[in-house]
Amino acid sequence: MASSTSTSGPDIHLYTTQTPNGIKISITLEELGLPYTVHKIDISKNTQKEPWFLEINPNGRIPALTDRFTDGETIRLFESGSIQQYLVERYDTEHRISYPRGTREYWEVNNWLFFLNAGVGPMQGQANHFNRYAPERIEYGVNRYVNETRRLYGVLNTQLEKSTSGYLVGDRCTIADIAHWGWVTGAFWSGVNIDEFPALKAWDERMLQRPGVEKGRHVPDPHRMKELSKDPAKMKEHAEKSRAWVQQGMKADATKK
Structure with a gap:
C-alpha cells in the first residue's frame, strides 16, 4: 500500500478505521490493485470531528478519501457508497468488480x-x-x-x-x-x-x-470479528470498551450546535 507520486496517476489517501464501512473501501482498493496511503482515524478520540478532517468530510464520519482528480487538483470523497462508485467509475476500466455503465x-x-x-x-x-x-x-x-x-x-x-x-x-x-x-x-x-x-x-x-x-479487511488494524465470535469473554470486553466511547461521542454530539 504505497502512495503514488506520479502527476498523472492516482494519489489516493484513505482516512479510515476498523469498521464495516471502513474496510469496504480498503477491500475495494485492494481488489482494484490501486496504490493508496492509509491514515488511521482514532474515532475513540473523535479525531473525525477535528477541523482538518471536516474539510474532507463535513459529516465527521469515516471512511473518507482524497485523490488527484483529472484536472490535477485534489478531489474529496465521503460516504462509502459514493467512494466505491468513484473508484470503479474512474479506475475499473477492465470491470473487475463492476459492469459497464448503462448495462x-x-x-x-x-x-x-x-x-x-x-x-x-x-x-x-x-x-x-x-x-x-x-x-x-x-x-x-x-x-x-x-x-x-x-x-x-x-x-x-x-x-x-x-x-x-x-x-x-x-x-x-x-x-x-x-x-x-x-x-x-x-x-x-x-x-x-x-x-x-x-x-x-x-x-x-x-x-x-x-x-x-x-x-x-485488515486495514488499518487486524480484522478480529471472526475471532470475537468464538470468544465470549473477548466479545464482552470489546463491547464494554466500545460502549464507553460510543456514549462519550453521543454526549459530545448532543452539546454541539
Whole structure:
C-alpha cells in the first residue's frame, strides 16, 4: 500500500478505521490493485470531528478519501457508497468488480449497493447499538432492529440462492458484494445467526477466500470479528470498551450546535 507520486496517476489517501464501512473501501482498493496511503482515524478520540478532517468530510464520519482528480487538483470523497462508485467509475476500466455503465448489470449493482447503504448498514448498525452499546437493554429497540436486519438477510439469501456465480449480480464479485461483506461477516455482533441463511453463509466464506478481501479487511488494524465470535469473554470486553466511547461521542454530539 504505497502512495503514488506520479502527476498523472492516482494519489489516493484513505482516512479510515476498523469498521464495516471502513474496510469496504480498503477491500475495494485492494481488489482494484490501486496504490493508496492509509491514515488511521482514532474515532475513540473523535479525531473525525477535528477541523482538518471536516474539510474532507463535513459529516465527521469515516471512511473518507482524497485523490488527484483529472484536472490535477485534489478531489474529496465521503460516504462509502459514493467512494466505491468513484473508484470503479474512474479506475475499473477492465470491470473487475463492476459492469459497464448503462448495462442491466450496472443498474442491478446499484440496486444492491443502495440496498446496503439504505437498509442493511443502518438497520444492522442500530441492532449493534441496542445489542452492544446502549447503557441499558431496551427490548423494543433490540427486537426492532435485529428483526429488520434478519429480514434483510433473508432478502440477500434469496438473491444468492438464485445466483449461478455465487455473487449478488451477474458473473462476478462487485462493489455490491464488497459493500455487504463487512456487515454480514459480523452478523453475530448484532444478534443475527448467519447459520439461518445457508446461501449467505456460503457467500461470506467465499468472499473471505478472495485475496483482496483478505488483505483489505485488515486495514488499518487486524480484522478480529471472526475471532470475537468464538470468544465470549473477548466479545464482552470489546463491547464494554466500545460502549464507553460510543456514549462519550453521543454526549459530545448532543452539546454541539
